[in-house]
Amino acid sequence: MHQDWRWHFWYPLPLYPYSLRRTLRTEIIKDQVWAFDQVQGIFYVVVPIRMTVVKLEAGGLLVYAPIALTKECLKLLQELTAIHGDIKYIILPTASGIEHKVYVAPFARCFKQAQVYVSPSQWSYPLNLPLSWLGFPSDRTHILPQDSSMTPFGDEFDYAILESINLGLGAFEEVAFYHRRSQTLLITDLVLAIPATPPAITQLDPYPLLFHAKDDAAHAPEDTPENRIKGWQRIVLFTFYFKPAALETLSLIKSWQNSFFSPERSSKAYFGLYPFKWQEHWQDSFHALRRDGKLLVAPILQTLILKRSPQKVMNWVEKVTSWNFTRIIPCHLQAEVFATPQEFKEAFTFLDDKVPNPLPAKDFELLKEIEENLIKLKILSN
Numbered sequence: 284m285h286q287d288w289r290w291h292f293w294y295p296l297p298l299y300p301y302s303l304r305r306t307l308r309t310e311i312i313k314d315q316v317w318a319f320d321q322v323q324g325i326f327y328v329v330v331p332i333r334m335t336v337v338k339l340e341a342g343g344l345l346v347y348a349p350i351a352l353t354k355e356c357l358k359l360l361q362e363l364t365a366i367h368g369d370i371k372y373i374i375l376p377t378a379s380g381i382e383h384k385v386y387v388a389p390f391a392r393c394f395k396q397a398q399v400y401v402s403p404s405q406w407s408y409p410l411n412l413p414l415s416w417l418g419f420p421s422d423r424t425h426i427l428p429q430d431s432s433m434t435p436f437g438d439e440f441d442y443a444i445l446e447s448i449n450l451g452l453g454a455f456e457e458v459a460f461y462h463r464r465s466q467t468l469l470i471t472d473l474v475l476a477i478p479a480t481p482p483a484i485t486q487l488d489p490y491p492l493l494f495h496a497k498d499d500a501a502h503a504p505e506d507t508p509e510n511r512i513k514g515w516q517r518i519v520l521f522t523f524y525f526k527p528a529a530l531e532t533l534s535l536i537k538s539w540q541n542s543f544f545s546p547e548r549s550s551k552a553y554f555g556l557y558p559f560k561w562q563e564h565w566q567d568s569f570h571a572l573r574r575d576g577k578l579l580v581a582p583i584l585q586t587l588i589l590k591r592s593p594q595k596v597m598n599w600v601e602k603v604t605s606w607n608f609t610r611i612i613p614c615h616l617q618a619e620v621f622a623t624p625q626e627f628k629e630a631f632t633f634l635d636d637k638v639p640n641p642l643p644a645k646d647f648e649l650l651k652e653i654e655e656n657l658i659k660l661k662i663l664s665n
Contacts (some may be wrong), residue, residue, distance in 0.1 A: 288305055306355045308359045311481075320482065337467075357393070374400050399425065474627065477573040486511065490513035491514070525649050569640075577629075608627075
């Protein structure tokens with residue numbers, strides 16, 4: 284079975300779980316929309332990454348934001364194509380998200396009948412190479428035009444391209460797709476919702492959840508639902524803040540000394556190193572961030588990217604909220620979010636300096652420090 288999970292092209296983006304990627308398929312709308320989940324992360328801070336597949340009215344499938352095409356993932360896709368027809372269109376809805384871009388070329392080369400559509404402002408680093416040099420099939424790869432009616436799937440989908448935001452090294456750009464028939468909005472990174480419990484894909488291998496449920500190096504949490512939830516909540520705080528205010532980072536010497544008390548000192552457990560100490564009320568930060576599952580723009584996007592071009596973002600938000608969607612499928616965390624256009628718009632109130640940000644300012648301290656350093660190094664434009 285492990286051979287079915289193997290992903291041979293993991294080295295361009297060496298994220299956990301490296302060469303072994305489990306895939307979980309969920310039917311969101313019967314015979315219409317499916318979500319395919321995998322996980323990826325660093326230091327066991329693992330979160331779902333998601334591909335969405337939509338059935339076309341004329342037959343065939345559209346794929347939004349491909350993931351690693353392992354044998355398991357391919358088999359799950361082939362079960363759909365056997366019933367609903369071939370994959371006709373592959374969408375890369377981001378210019379800057381390498382965690383989405385890296386999977387598209389191998390995916391497209393497997394489905395040779397599919398046309399590939401990409402967001403306009405594509406770039407690569409450290410060399411800005413043509414897409415064909417990155418493995419995209421040159422005869423089947425197209426730039427998404429501004430007008431969705433000019434695409435062969437325009438009779439079923441609207442889309443809105445967030446005008447590229449200059450980041451210095453490259454541009455941030457994202458394309459939201461709206462499937463009219465199912466009233467479903469497909470989003471890459473810009474909004475999401477945090478589930479209270481670990482998503483199903485993260486529970487296929489609970490080791491990362493239990494690793495982050497530890498209180499110190501000597502702690503070996505039992506595999507219980509409570510400890511899985513505890514680990515998940517801490518993973519979420521790492522993901523969004525890198526270092527929330529409730530987290531103390533131990534020195535290397537102290538971490539090394541503590542490692543001798545670890546019940547597991549294998550390479551899997553980083554040889555017993557656990558350089559974290561959580562304050563007593565750390566869960567308050569999680570609940571403040573989650574806000575009972577409301578739509579959220581990730582703090583890193585708020586701080587480092589979107590506030591640089593608020594008018595561009597709000598123009599894009601206005602177009603997205605002109606659609607009558609009832610559900611949102613983001614590429615990360617919760618797979619299906621029931622939300623209205625008004626709730627979508629409310630997620631972007633952080634762009635208005637007159638509206639207090641509901642997220643605790645103390646948790647943004649490291650992100651602010653990163654922003655200042657990136658500006659100094661001219662990696663990020665001021």
